[in-house]
Amino acid sequence: MPRSAFFSKETIAAAGLEVVRQHGIGALTARALGKRLGCSLSPIFTVFKDMDEIQIAVRQAAAALFADYVKDVSDYQPAFKEYGMRLIRFAREEQNIFQLFLERGNSLMDNAPAAALECLKGIKEAYQLTDNQVMTFYRQIWTFTCGVAVLATRSPGEYPDSLTGEMISTQFISTLSFLKSGKAVDNVTPHLKVEGEKAVIGLCD
Numbered sequence: 001m002p003r004s005a006f007f008s009k010e011t012i013a014a015a016g017l018e019v020v021r022q023h024g025i026g027a028l029t030a031r032a033l034g035k036r037l038g039c040s041l042s043p044i045f046t047v048f049k050d051m052d053e054i055q056i057a058v059r060q061a062a063a064a065l066f067a068d069y070v071k072d073v074s075d076y077q078p079a080f081k082e083y084g085m086r087l088i089r090f091a092r093e094e095q096n097i098f099q100l101f102l103e104r105g106n107s108l109m110d111n112a113p114a115a116a117l118e119c120l121k122g123i124k125e126a127y128q129l130t131d132n133q134v135m136t137f138y139r140q141i142w143t144f145t146c147g148v149a150v151l152a153t154r155s156p157g158e159y160p161d162s163l164t165g166e167m168i169s170t171q172f173i174s175t176l177s178f179l180k181s182g183k184a185v186d187n188v189t190p191h192l193k194v195e196g197e198k199a200v201i202g203l204c205d
Contacts, residue, residue, distance in 0.1 A: 006043040013057035017065070017097070020058060024096045028058065062100045066090060070115045080119040084145040084168045085161060091149035092156040102150065116142070133179045140175045141168075 007015075015036045019028050030041050030051060037044070048054045069090055076082035091098040124134045148167060152159040 006039060007037060007047060009047055009057060010061075012037065012044055012047055012054065013061040016054055016058040017061045020062070020096050020100065021094065022096070025055075025100060028055065030054075059100055062097050065094075065097065066101070067115070073115050074118055074122070078123075078172075080116070080123055080141070081165065081168050081172065083116050083119050084141070085164055087145055088149045088152050088159060088164045089161065092152040092159060095153045095156070098149065098153055127176060127180070129179065137175055137179060141171060144168075144171045 012033065016028055016033055019032050019036055023032070028051075030044065033044055033054065034041050044054070048057070070083055070086050073079050073083040073086065120134055120138055123129065123137065124131075129137065145168060148159065148164060152164075
């Protein structure tokens, strides 16, 4: 008869998330997890097969933590700005956990979560954007906001809410104004500059 587990998967994952929060993903070892839970390794590996499974569970717990962090953004106006500011704030306050989202294949950085997509629906309706326009808007704003969030993990003090709010507003207005102008970007391929040539990025009607 197999030995009964002393801890649930959720409890072990939560403990692992605390290890990551305090010391980073590199510190998530079986020994550190056992110390956090106050147990030997046996109860842990009664529930999980190996450390790979534990790391997956910890990443899922991190994603759930962030989802809870932004779950009510649709109650705010403008919702998309609130979402962006919270993303950056989360990165600033939870630097080690946010690092999990930067790893290759992590869906948070590759695709906007459900809360962000819900905000996009509101923007599409409010500003009467086409499907193509709203996707362009998403790529520009989402990429910009994620980039600021990454910078905030490196220098938290340089990205307070007052500044990030202004940055997101500037990017929002700039992108929206461009989309509503009806112009298209002339996607110039960089080339060696000819003497006397001016460096410009063109717009097409």
